[in-house]
Amino acid sequence: MTLTSFKCLIKEKCGLSFDDSREPILAAGIRTRLLRRAVSSHEEYLDLLAREPHEFDALVSLLTVNETYFLREPQHFTVLTEQLLPDIMAGKTGGRIKIVCAGCSTGEEPYSIAIMLMEKYGPAFRSMFSVIGMDIDEEALGRATAGVYAEHSFRGVPEHIRKNYFDRQDNSYRIREAVREGVEFLQLNIFGDAYPDTVRDADVIFYRNVSIYFEPAAQQHVFRNLAGLLSEKGYLFLSSTETFAHNIGILSLVEKGGVYIYSKGVEVRIEERRKPSVSPDRPAAPGLPVPAKNAAVAEKFKAMRIKDEPHTLFDKALLLAEAKKYDEALQLAERVVELQPSFIKAYMLRAGILLNLEKFGEAEAVCRCGMEYDPLCLEGNLLLGLLAKVRSDFAEARKRFKEALYVDAACWVAHFYLGEIYRFEEDEERACREFRIVIKLLEEQSSSGHGLTFLSFPFPVEQIVHLCRHNLAVRRGSGRSVD
Ligand SMILES: C[S@@+](CC[C@H](N)C(=O)[O-])C[C@H]1O[C@@H](n2cnc3c(N)ncnc32)[C@H](O)[C@@H]1O
Missing domain, CATH: 1.25.40.10 (Tetratricopeptide repeat domain)
Structure with missing residues (x-):
C-alpha cells in the first residue's frame, strides 16, 4: 500500500501536505505508530486512524514541525506593543484585549508576547490581556504548559530577558509563574471549522510559520478562518516570508514600522x-x-x-x-x-x-x-x-x-x-x-x-x-x- 491514502486523510483533516521531500517524515511517523500500537499492516492502521481521534493526534504530533524560539522576528513584538496595542486600547470600550497564537508549538511565541506585555505593563498585564496559544500537537502543548526550555529556544534573546523571566533548572530554564499564568493553551485544529468562543473576536492573531506546511487551497481556507476570528479592527501577523503569499483579497495589507501586517479595517483613499x-x-x-x-x-x-x-x-x-x-x-x-x-x-x-x-x-x-x-x-x-x-x-x-x-x-x-x-x-x-x-x-x-x-x-x-x-x-x- 502506498502512502497516498494517508496523505489524503491527513490533508483532508488538518490541511498538512506531504510532497516528495516530506514523504520520508510521513513514512517514519507511520512506522513509529505501527510499532507502538502493534499493528501489522498499513490498511489496519489507516482504519484505526479514521476511527480513533486520539491516534490521529498521536500521528500528527510526529509529523508537525515544531521549530520555534523566543522573540522570533523581534520587530513583530515591537510593532505589537508600541503601535498596535496603544491604538487597540484607545478604541476598546471594555474587556481584555485578546491575542491569539495559531500554531503556537511549544509556547515560545505566546510567552514572548506575555514577556513583552509584562515589560511594558508590569504584572497587571494579566488583567488587561488574554494571551492564548493554540496548536493541533498535543505533545508540543504539553511542553508549552510545562514551560521548561533548553538553550536553543533562546537564540538572540537579550540576557536581561532570560534573567528576569526564567529560573535556571539543571541545564534548562523554567518560565516564571507570573508570565506562565498570563498564557492559556488550547488544543485546536485550525484547519477545522469548530473554533471555540474563547478565541473569537481576537484583537491580534499571530499565525507565523504554519502556513508553509499547507498547500495553497488549505492556506486560503485557514486564512479565511482566522480572518473570521478577528475583531472588527483586528490584525493578523504572518512571518515575513509568508505574508505576501496570502494577499487573496480578504484582509488589507498595511505597513507599520517596516512590518507588513494584515488588517481587517478598510483603507481607501x-x-x-x-x-x-x-x-x-x-x-x-x-x-x-x-x-x-x-x-x-x-x-x-x-x-x-x-x-x-x-x-x-x-x-x-x-x-x-x-x-x-x-x-x-x-x-x-x-x-x-x-x-x-x-x-x-x-x-x-x-x-x-x-x-x-x-x-x-x-x-x-x-x-x-x-x-x-x-x-x-x-x-x-x-x-x-x-x-x-x-x-x-x-x-x-x-x-x-x-x-x-x-x-x-x-x-x-x-x-x-x-x-x-x-x-x-x-x-x-x-x-x-x-x-x-x-x-x-x-x-x-x-x-x-x-x-x-x-x-x-x-x-x-x-x-x-x-x-x-x-x-x-x-x-x-x-x-x-x-x-
Ligand atoms: C513551525 S511551528 C510555528 C511556531 C510559531 N508560530 C513560530 O512562528 O515560531 C508550526 C506549528 O503549527 C502547528 N500546526 C500545523 N498544522 C496545524 C493545524 N492544522 N492546526 C493547529 N496547529 C497546526 C504545528 O503543530 C506546529 O507546532
Whole structure:
C-alpha cells in the first residue's frame, strides 16, 4: 500500500501536505505508530486512524514541525506593543484585549508576547490581556504548559530577558509563574471549522510559520478562518516570508514600522478614486435601450423638480463610503442613478461597496446593470473579474481582466490580478510576465490611476511595485524559471 491514502486523510483533516521531500517524515511517523500500537499492516492502521481521534493526534504530533524560539522576528513584538496595542486600547470600550497564537508549538511565541506585555505593563498585564496559544500537537502543548526550555529556544534573546523571566533548572530554564499564568493553551485544529468562543473576536492573531506546511487551497481556507476570528479592527501577523503569499483579497495589507501586517479595517483613499475612468454621464452605448427598470424610475423623476445635482450627490456618496457609512452611501448612490440612470460611476460605486461588504451576488447584479450602458466599461470588467476571483472562478476572472486590458492595455490592476491568478495556477512564466508589466507601467504612471471608484485593495497601492518585485524575487529564489 502506498502512502497516498494517508496523505489524503491527513490533508483532508488538518490541511498538512506531504510532497516528495516530506514523504520520508510521513513514512517514519507511520512506522513509529505501527510499532507502538502493534499493528501489522498499513490498511489496519489507516482504519484505526479514521476511527480513533486520539491516534490521529498521536500521528500528527510526529509529523508537525515544531521549530520555534523566543522573540522570533523581534520587530513583530515591537510593532505589537508600541503601535498596535496603544491604538487597540484607545478604541476598546471594555474587556481584555485578546491575542491569539495559531500554531503556537511549544509556547515560545505566546510567552514572548506575555514577556513583552509584562515589560511594558508590569504584572497587571494579566488583567488587561488574554494571551492564548493554540496548536493541533498535543505533545508540543504539553511542553508549552510545562514551560521548561533548553538553550536553543533562546537564540538572540537579550540576557536581561532570560534573567528576569526564567529560573535556571539543571541545564534548562523554567518560565516564571507570573508570565506562565498570563498564557492559556488550547488544543485546536485550525484547519477545522469548530473554533471555540474563547478565541473569537481576537484583537491580534499571530499565525507565523504554519502556513508553509499547507498547500495553497488549505492556506486560503485557514486564512479565511482566522480572518473570521478577528475583531472588527483586528490584525493578523504572518512571518515575513509568508505574508505576501496570502494577499487573496480578504484582509488589507498595511505597513507599520517596516512590518507588513494584515488588517481587517478598510483603507481607501478617496482622492485616488474620484477620477472617473469613464465619463459619468456617458450616454447609453448606441443601440442599447435604457434598461427597463431604470427607464421607469427615470420617468418617475421626470415629473419631479430635480434639485439635487447628480454629480454632487455622487461625491457625497463617495465621501460617505470613505467614512465607512456604507448604508447611507449605497442609498445616495442609488438616488444618483434614479436621477440619472446612465451615471455608470454610481453603479460602480455601489458595486464596489457591496463587494467590500462581501455581498457578492448583489455587487454583481449592480455591476451588470451599469454595464448595460457600456459593455466595455473598464471598471465593470475589473469588478466582475475581482468577483470571479473571490469565488475562485479563475477562468471567468481571467476573461474579465483580459477584457479590461482590451479597453485599456495600460491598466495595471488588470495585469496585477492576471499575475495573481497565474500564480495560483502555478503558471510561473505568465505570472512573472504580468508582474513585470505592472512594474514597467508603474515606473511610467502613478499607482493611483487604477480606474476603480471605491475598493479596498488587500495591499497598499503605493507598495504595488515592491509587491511585484517581491513576487518575482520569490519565484527566482525558489529556483523556478521566471526569465
Ligand atoms: C513551525 S511551528 C510555528 C511556531 C510559531 N508560530 C513560530 O512562528 O515560531 C508550526 C506549528 O503549527 C502547528 N500546526 C500545523 N498544522 C496545524 C493545524 N492544522 N492546526 C493547529 N496547529 C497546526 C504545528 O503543530 C506546529 O507546532
